[in-house]
Amino acid sequence: MTMIQALRSAMDVMLERDPNVVVFGEDVGYFGGVFRCTEGLQAKYGRSRVFDAPISESGIVGTAVGMGAYGLRPVVEIQFADYVYPAFDQIVSEAARLRYRSAGDFTAPLTIRMPCGGGIYGGQTHSQSPEAVFTHVCGLRTVMPSNPYDAKGLLIAAIECDDPVIFLEPKRLYNGPFDGHHDKPVVPWSKHPMGEVPEGYYSVPLTSAAVFRPGQEVTVLAYGTMVWVSAAAAAEAGVDAEVIDLRSIWPLDLDTIVSSVKKTRRCVVVHEATRTSGFGAELVALVQEHCFYHLEAPIERVTGWDTPYPHAQEWAYFPGPARVGAALKRVMEA
Numbered sequence: 001m002t003m004i005q006a007l008r009s010a011m012d013v014m015l016e017r018d019p020n021v022v023v024f025g026e027d028v029g030y031f032g033g034v035f036r037c038t039e040g041l042q043a044k045y046g047r048s049r050v051f052d053a054p055i056s057e058s059g060i061v062g063t064a065v066g067m068g069a070y071g072l073r074p075v076v077e078i079q080f081a082d083y084v085y086p087a088f089d090q091i092v093s094e095a096a097r098l099r100y101r102s103a104g105d106f107t108a109p110l111t112i113r114m115p116c117g118g119g120i121y122g123g124q125t126h127s128q129s130p131e132a133v134f135t136h137v138c139g140l141r142t143v144m145p146s147n148p149y150d151a152k153g154l155l156i157a158a159i160e161c162d163d164p165v166i167f168l169e170p171k172r173l174y175n176g177p178f179d180g181h182h183d184k185p186v187v188p189w190s191k192h193p194m195g196e197v198p199e200g201y202y203s204v205p206l207t208s209a210a211v212f213r214p215g216q217e218v219t220v221l222a223y224g225t226m227v228w229v230s231a232a233a234a235a236e237a238g239v240d241a242e243v244i245d246l247r248s249i250w251p252l253d254l255d256t257i258v259s260s261v262k263k264t265r266r267c268v269v270v271h272e273a274t275r276t277s278g279f280g281a282e283l284v285a286l287v288q289e290h291c292f293y294h295l296e297a298p299i300e301r302v303t304g305w306d307t308p309y310p311h312a313q314e315w316a317y318f319p320g321p322a323r324v325g326a327a328l329k330r331v332m333e334a
């Protein structure tokens with residue numbers, strides 16, 4: 001499956017298993033979503049289970065919060081992560097707080113899906129990676145898969161979770177893995193082992209990281225598209241790097257991170273979002289806190305720049321293999 005098909009399969013499985021699951025958002029019904037992630041679901045489950053919403057992100061999420069409190073499990077789509085900000089008050093003030101302020105009497109079991117990241121020439125309003133904003137909010141879970149198998153398993157786990165889950169989908173990975181070399185032909189998921197996705201039900205725990213590429217010399221912490229970029233950078237730089245795919249950005253699988261860094265004694269953090277106050281800063285702080293006496297070099301960060309995502313200079317902004325490879329070499333030489 002492509003990641004699009006895997007996400008659709010996850011929603012299909014959960015719509016069939018649980019009558020309380022509903023799917024809605026802008027154009028997700030008859031049209032099947034701007035990226036076709038919900039294609040065919042309305043025809044199969046009807047307009048009361050899969051339906052279109054007005055162009056109002058705050059209205060979409062606010063309605064989902066009410067549905068969750070009532071006992072439903074809404075899965076809503078924000079067409080691009082860049083458009084989520086009008087819904088931020090509903091997410092932070094209502095969804096994230098509902099279980100705490102009701103002393104557990106109510107929950108907000110909603111999943112908010114949204115395509116994120118660049119690499120598609122989307123410019124400043126179709127390329128953002130806002131994950132760090134959500135990790136700062138108590139009561140939210142934030143997830144970003146890097147491949148179809150994880151995408152389906154994590155989305156099923158998110159829909160089953162009683163907490164609100166921000167489910168970020170790197171749109172550059174929808175149709176195939178991307179190692180940052182935009183001038184090379186795209187490799188489809190059909191030609192990659194991680195495109196093998198079971199048809200039925202399975203789940204991937206929301207708090208579990210994965211060792212994407214085993215290595216001995218340096219640990220790379222990444223998620224989403226940057227997992228593939230980091231693996232390519234390690235191969236091209238000739239560095240035996242262990243690439244950790246966080247999968248769940250928050251809550252975090254800290255044990256896997258600490259175990260890897262203590263083994264390699266070096267660490268590079270990679271993400272596509274802007275540098276200042278990006279989630280990489282939290283990762284650096286955690287590695288410093290838990291692995292200080294094991295580190296043999298300063299921790300490096302490779303990120304996007306502190307600017308809006310540029311259209312004309314897309315690949316100067318995008319943290320590609322050359323920038324990641326240079327950081328790997330610096331930590332090895334330090």
